[in-house]
Amino acid sequence: MPINSFKDDEQTIEVSKLKTLRRLLSYLLTYKKEILAVLAIMAFCVFVSLLNPLIMESAVDDYISKGDVIGLFKLIGFALSLNILMVIGIKIRMYVMARVCNNILVTIRQDLYSHIQTLDFHFFDSRPTGKILARIIGDINSLKDVLSNCVTTLIPDFITICAVVIIMFIKNPVLAAASLISTPLMAICLFLIQVYSHKRWQIFRKKSSNLNAFVHEDFSGIRIIQSFTAEEETKQTFRGLVKEHRDSFISAIRLNDAFGSVIDFCWGIGTVMLYYTGIMILGTDKVSVGILIAFGTYISMFWHPIMNLSNFYTQLITNISGAERVFEIMDTEAEITDADMVTDIPSIEGKVCFEHVTFSYAGTTKVLDDVSFTVEPGETIALVGPTGAGKTTIVNLISRFYDVQQGNVYVDGFDVKTVSIESLRKQMGIMTQDNFLFSGTVKDNILYGKLDASDEEIVTAAKAVHADSFISKMEKGYDSALSERGGSLSGGQKQLLAFARTMVSMPKILILDEATSSIDTQTELLVQAGIESLLKGRTSFVVAHRLSTIQKADRIFYIDNGRIIEEGSPADLMEKRGFYYNLYMSQFHF
Numbered sequence: 001m002p003i004n005s006f007k008d009d010e011q012t013i014e015v016s017k018l019k020t021l022r023r024l025l026s027y028l029l030t031y032k033k034e035i036l037a038v039l040a041i042m043a044f045c046v047f048v049s050l051l052n053p054l055i056m057e058s059a060v061d062d063y064i065s066k067g068d069v070i071g072l073f074k075l076i077g078f079a080l081s082l083n084i085l086m087v088i089g090i091k092i093r094m095y096v097m098a099r100v101c102n103n104i105l106v107t108i109r110q111d112l113y114s115h116i117q118t119l120d121f122h123f124f125d126s127r128p129t130g131k132i133l134a135r136i137i138g139d140i141n142s143l144k145d146v147l148s149n150c151v152t153t154l155i156p157d158f159i160t161i162c163a164v165v166i167i168m169f170i171k172n173p174v175l176a177a178a179s180l181i182s183t184p185l186m187a188i189c190l191f192l193i194q195v196y197s198h199k200r201w202q203i204f205r206k207k208s209s210n211l212n213a214f215v216h217e218d219f220s221g222i223r224i225i226q227s228f229t230a231e232e233e234t235k236q237t238f239r240g241l242v243k244e245h246r247d248s249f250i251s252a253i254r255l256n257d258a259f260g261s262v263i264d265f266c267w268g269i270g271t272v273m274l275y276y277t278g279i280m281i282l283g284t285d286k287v288s289v290g291i292l293i294a295f296g297t298y299i300s301m302f303w304h305p306i307m308n309l310s311n312f313y314t315q316l317i318t319n320i321s322g323a324e325r326v327f328e329i330m331d332t333e334a335e336i337t338d339a340d341m342v343t344d345i346p347s348i349e350g351k352v353c354f355e356h357v358t359f360s361y362a363g364t365t366k367v368l369d370d371v372s373f374t375v376e377p378g379e380t381i382a383l384v385g386p387t388g389a390g391k392t393t394i395v396n397l398i399s400r401f402y403d404v405q406q407g408n409v410y411v412d413g414f415d416v417k418t419v420s421i422e423s424l425r426k427q428m429g430i431m432t433q434d435n436f437l438f439s440g441t442v443k444d445n446i447l448y449g450k451l452d453a454s455d456e457e458i459v460t461a462a463k464a465v466h467a468d469s470f471i472s473k474m475e476k477g478y479d480s481a482l483s484e485r486g487g488s489l490s491g492g493q494k495q496l497l498a499f500a501r502t503m504v505s506m507p508k509i510l511i512l513d514e515a516t517s518s519i520d521t522q523t524e525l526l527v528q529a530g531i532e533s534l535l536k537g538r539t540s541f542v543v544a545h546r547l548s549t550i551q552k553a554d555r556i557f558y559i560d561n562g563r564i565i566e567e568g569s570p571a572d573l574m575e576k577r578g579f580y581y582n583l584y585m586s587q588f589h590f
């Protein structure tokens with residue numbers, strides 16, 4: 001997957017608008033009863049509005065012209081009652097549809113969120129978080145009106161148009177043909193406009209997404225920006241993105257305006273033709289004043305729904321690209337998934353074996369090249385080597401965050417591709433340098449390691465890694481609230497808390513990827529002691545640049561250029577005076 005950033009527009013897959021709309025509308029099926037009720041109300045409203053011109057015709061031709069005042073008042077009373085009922089019906093319809101549509105948005109949002117959680121690192125590596133947010137929030141919001149108007153506009157207006165056309169042709173084909181003469185012109189113009197309009201709205205959504213991605217990235221890194229006084233540069237980038245966003249909107253909205261103008265123009269032609277023809281043939285046996293007045297109403301009853309439909313269509317064109325973007329992610333399949341008929345890995349001992357593993361992220365440059373090793377249960381392995389050598393990649397493959405292209409990774413003799421990912425990762429504890437903490441209490445954060453952990457287990461884990469002392473000093477202890485990413489804690493405290501989170505899960509395999517980098521030397525000694533006692537008999541992989549943290553490792557793998565080029569106990573490697581020895585000497589300046 002190519003890497004996308006806020007600077008690049010996302011590449012979306014072209015899907016037919018009809019297919020997208022059908023898929024969106026399928027969500028309405030869950031609310032059949034509500035939709036049927038709304039349609040029944042709408043049918044009543046259409047019936048009343050179609051009856052109104054006939055009542056008017058009758059009022060003129062049957063009552064006013066004959067001076068029948070009582071009859072006229074009765075007719076008005078009847079029409080008034082029907083119209084009041086129609087207004088009540090419209091209110092109920094609006095309430096029901098608002099509820100249905102909001103429920104559907106909740107469902108789509110939940111579906112999308114759940115699906116994104118199943119996606120693997122490849123997906124998250126390839127796009128900024130802000131662009132994912134844009135789809136979950138903005139794009140889904142844009143679907144509300146489309147859904148609602150599909151039921152309240154599309155169906156009743158379509159029925160109204162058909163009914164009006166039929167009534168007009170039944171009452172007087174000549175006047176009907178004159179009134180509708182401009183419809184073919186309208187159809188051609190609207191078709192041409194929509195082709196360009198859809199493209200422009202797609203561009204607008206991509207620009208919104210870029211802006212979202214930038215703002216998210218910018219505020220996530222605001223401390224860096226302020227410390228390097230780079231505010232002016234980021235302001236300029238922001239200005240550029242806002243301008244692109246605005247321009248793309250203006251370009252798209254300009255075409256939207258064209259829809260209304262075309263309809264107004266065609267409506268005007270139809271009205272002129274109706275009255276011209278009507279006046280020419282007025283007084284002949286089939287054209288009375290009442291019919292001409294009724295046609296005047298019918299023509300607006302024909303063009304009003306057309307205008308509504310065109311507004312709906314504009315809205316559809318504007319927002320369908322949001323639906324396309326939402327469904328595109330829903331259709332994205334994780335590359336790392338459980339195989340068919342997968343089984344859970346049983347409780348493991350912790351043996352890890354790499355067999356001729358070759359791996360690359362993008363399928364081009366080899367990051368690991370024919371790596372083989374076996375680690376026995378309970379062994380502590382330190383991975384050292386220059387930056388970018390492939391240390392993190394090795395530990396990522398053990399947890400199956402990526403799949404190897406060649407060779408195999410085994411845990412307790414099970415190929416990691418053949419067991420369920422959940423059962424595998426549940427038995428591992430992974431700590432990275434970026435120890436992400438969530439907003440919530442200290443306790444909530446530790447519970448992420450084991451959701452059903454008791455208070456006692458939480459405190460034991462925290463004590464084991466010496467996090468208990470600083471947590472107890474906090475105002476509310478384990479119930480103290482943390483801000484986003486643990487912003488209220490020091491770097492070292494964040495790491496100790498992340499340690500406690502990992503410890504509480506009692507993993508059989510522990511991965512510490514630069515996990516002690518923010519801890520001061522004094523704390524590091526304490527943590528080291530905690531880890532040693534707690535992880536006795538557990539397999540652990542420690543990626544470390546600070547060699548002081550790995551002196552008690554059973555074996556050290558020196559990685560360079562995706563290969564293990566030196567391996568042995570710390571003492572053996574020191575004696576060998578090879579790569580590790582040189583690294584050690586350079587760090588401790590002997």
Ligand SMILES: Nc1ncnc2c1ncn2[C@@H]1O[C@H](COP(=O)(O)OP(=O)(O)OP(=O)(O)O)[C@@H](O)[C@H]1O
Pocket residue numbers: 125361362367385386387388389390391392393394
């Ligand atoms: N998600 C990724 N997508 C593409 N390439 C990646 C990704 N992660 C790492 N790489 C590349 O793979 C190579 C190995 O990276 P890795 O993180 O395994 O190195 P490392 O030895 O852990 O480095 P460090 O000590 O600096 O953490 C690097 O060249 C890096 O640029």
